[in-house]
Amino acid sequence: MHWISEEKSLAAVLASLTLITAAMGSPVKFPSAGVRITKRNVSAVDKVVPAGNDIELECKANGPTPPLIHWLYNGEHVEQSPLDHLSSNLMAPGNFPNDRSQNYYASVSTLIIKETDSSKAGIYTCVADLEDERQTKSFNIQVTQPLLGDDSSQQIKRTEAIDEDPRIYLYTEQVYEFEGVSTQLICRATQGFNKPPPSITWTINDQPITNNTAGFQLMSNGDLKILRTSNVLHMAEVKCIAVGSNGKTDVRKPFIYMYEPTE
Incomplete structure (x- = not known):
């Protein structure tokens, strides 16, 4: 290390x-x-x-x-x-x-x-x-x-719920960034170490983001690569959604503020 x-x-x-x-x-x-x-x-x-x-x-x-x-x-x-x-x-x-x-x-x-x-x-x-x-x-x-x-019975029930439900354990909370740069929004999720990770999807203003969406790339670890920031992202409602095998979800909404570079 x-x-x-x-x-x-x-x-x-x-x-x-x-x-x-x-x-x-x-x-x-x-x-x-x-x-x-x-x-x-x-x-x-x-x-x-x-x-x-x-x-x-x-x-x-x-x-x-x-x-x-x-x-x-x-x-x-x-x-x-x-x-x-x-x-x-x-x-x-x-x-x-x-x-x-x-x-x-x-x-x-x-x-x-x-x-x-x-x-x-x-x-x-x-x-x-x-x-x-x-x-x-x-x-x-x-x-x-x-x-x-x-x-103790309530403690066991609460622990089982934590094990089963998807949980986003690392995410981007806020971004203040120039337009015209590449960057990455972090979103990592789990539903227990011995279980497959939840599926992660991203949306912008409730529209799904795919690898065919211009300007974005979905990463295998759940993150979202932004190939070129623009004013389209300014104050947009971007969501990371983790969906577990039980159908439950965990959602994070990073706050994004874009501005033009100063001269």
């Missing part, structure tokens, strides 16, 4: 942890931790959770080019679907102008840890990559005994 340790300042990583309390019905969110980290040895944030619950880790990264995010558990890569390999977490460089000061991309990734117990305690790290920079944020997950009164 290659780590970039030089002090840089392009991307910011925001990470938060949600404890999914199935018996109570609504997630309990821990306070978000907004940080700018470029060094590997920064101490992890301690989080203590009761055993038997599911945990959702969320990581947000932004920068002047599309950030790509993956997760580590005690230093080892976490694969969230059969297509989630480090080799697929690469992006061909776009034809971006040299001045990126007016451009902004935001990516979001989530990691669900199901039915926590002592074997799943440890260091979970969000790794956000730009073209020449790596930023990280770690959580030290500590597991305690479950609280008295937890309804």
